[in-house]
Amino acid sequence: MIPLSYSVRSILRRPVSAIATALGLGLVVFVFAAVLMLGNGVEETLKSTGSSQNAILLRKGSTTELTSFVPREAAKVFAADPTVAVQGGKAVASPESFVIFQLERADGNGTANVGFRGITPDGLNLVRYQSVHVVEGRLPRAATSEVMLGRAVRGRYGGAKVGSSIHIARRDWQVVGIFEAGGSGFESEVWGDADQIMGADHRSGYSQITLRLKSPSEFSQLKATVDADPRFNLEAKREDVYYEESSGPMATFIRALGSVIAVFFAVGATLGAMITMFAQVAGRVREIGTLRAIGFKRRWVLVSFLVESLLLALIGAVAGCVLASLLGAVSFSTVNFSSFTEINFRFHFGPDVAIAATVFAVAMGLLGGFLPAARAARLQISEAAKG
Numbered sequence: 001m002i003p004l005s006y007s008v009r010s011i012l013r014r015p016v017s018a019i020a021t022a023l024g025l026g027l028v029v030f031v032f033a034a035v036l037m038l039g040n041g042v043e044e045t046l047k048s049t050g051s052s053q054n055a056i057l058l059r060k061g062s063t064t065e066l067t068s069f070v071p072r073e074a075a076k077v078f079a080a081d082p083t084v085a086v087q088g089g090k091a092v093a094s095p096e097s098f099v100i101f102q103l104e105r106a107d108g109n110g111t112a113n114v115g116f117r118g119i120t121p122d123g124l125n126l127v128r129y130q131s132v133h134v135v136e137g138r139l140p141r142a143a144t145s146e147v148m149l150g151r152a153v154r155g156r157y158g159g160a161k162v163g164s165s166i167h168i169a170r171r172d173w174q175v176v177g178i179f180e181a182g183g184s185g186f187e188s189e190v191w192g193d194a195d196q197i198m199g200a201d202h203r204s205g206y207s208q209i210t211l212r213l214k215s216p217s218e219f220s221q222l223k224a225t226v227d228a229d230p231r232f233n234l235e236a237k238r239e240d241v242y243y244e245e246s247s248g249p250m251a252t253f254i255r256a257l258g259s260v261i262a263v264f265f266a267v268g269a270t271l272g273a274m275i276t277m278f279a280q281v282a283g284r285v286r287e288i289g290t291l292r293a294i295g296f297k298r299r300w301v302l303v304s305f306l307v308e309s310l311l312l313a314l315i316g317a318v319a320g321c322v323l324a325s326l327l328g329a330v331s332f333s334t335v336n337f338s339s340f341t342e343i344n345f346r347f348h349f350g351p352d353v354a355i356a357a358t359v360f361a362v363a364m365g366l367l368g369g370f371l372p373a374a375r376a377a378r379l380q381i382s383e384a385a386k387g
Contacts, residue, residue, distance in 0.1 A: 011308060024268075030323045032360050050241070055211045066100065069203075071232060078226065093126070093211050098117050112341075120193075136177060144174075150189050179191070188341070272368075308369065309365045
């Protein structure tokens with residue numbers, strides 16, 4: 001067997017072509033990893049919005065809060081269910097309204113759909129206090145037209161800053177605070193008083209009610225109670241499962257579209273690697289002949305050239321992953337397919353992305369190196385010795 005050090009020295013003797021090939025592969029790995037990070041970013045943003053200890057009640061058949069309707073009476077009935085946690089003598093429940101209003105972009109480039117969430121003081125103080133933290137200003141007062149903005153909304157739209165006002169539904173809404181919610185989808189929303197938000201959208205009931213269970217194991221009992229009540233036509237879902245399902249279509253679309261683009265780039269990079277390896281074979285004919293003359297078999301010549309190609313692919317994989325990991329500091333906005341509102345999220349780099357990108361690079365290295373390696377292995381000793 002030809003030593004691994006031979007393949008390494010062969011690469012070091014041709015630094016220019018080796019760097020060019022590795023960079024080409026690395027750029028494709030970067031694109032591929034970025035696509036996976038986009039999909040993961042969407043999933044992580046929406047999944048982190050929910051909690052396994054919370055249940056969410058929606059109108060039966062509704063896949064999103066936007067199309068759901070929960071009567072006020074239903075909110076009172078199910079908030080008093082024995083499975084719901086109690087704190088300070090109050091049920092840990094948050095009836096919420098979710099509506100869409102269009103806001104002018106701060107850069108003047110048209111308008112965008114923005115989600116407005118109406119929430120009650122008890123809902124904010126008992127259910128959302130663990131995940132939502134004001135980082136600038138203060139909480140909006142109940143029964144007023146005051147609102148607070150998610151961190152991703154600040155500065156993106158006209159009036160989206162503390163001390164300014166947002167004009168919707170024929171009145172001005174004073175911005176009094178900025179909140180963060182652990183990078184979840186809530187950070188792309190505007191929050192205000194539930195009754196005020198419902199009045200602005202002419203709604204008589206809530207979009208959903210979020211309930212904190214005494215224990216996650218209580219969910220099945222709550223679900224059975226909700227299903228058995230024919231008055232309200234509601235269904236219960238675990239909050240984390242609900243938001244995870246909401247991320248599915250968009251994440252799948254991003255991955256599918258991005259993968260198609262990555263494949264086109266991969267074809268070019270693979271051809272580039274193949275051309276480089278063919279050039280190396282042509283320039284090392286005598287070297288190959290010498291290897292064959294001193295007793296190395298054709299399969300070892302084949303393996304040696306494949307190893308060179310794989311080493312270049314691995315170098316490209318490392319370079320591509322390092323570049324992709326830098327995207328973790330970049331935020332990205334797109335339309336949430338489930339709510340038709342803008343959602344802001346970050347690229348999410350993890351071990352799964354690194355592994356998938358490395359496998360992708362190895363596949364390109366094998367495809368790009370196999371034909372040149374096979375040609376090197378087929379060279380006859382007499383022809384190779386002549387150079």
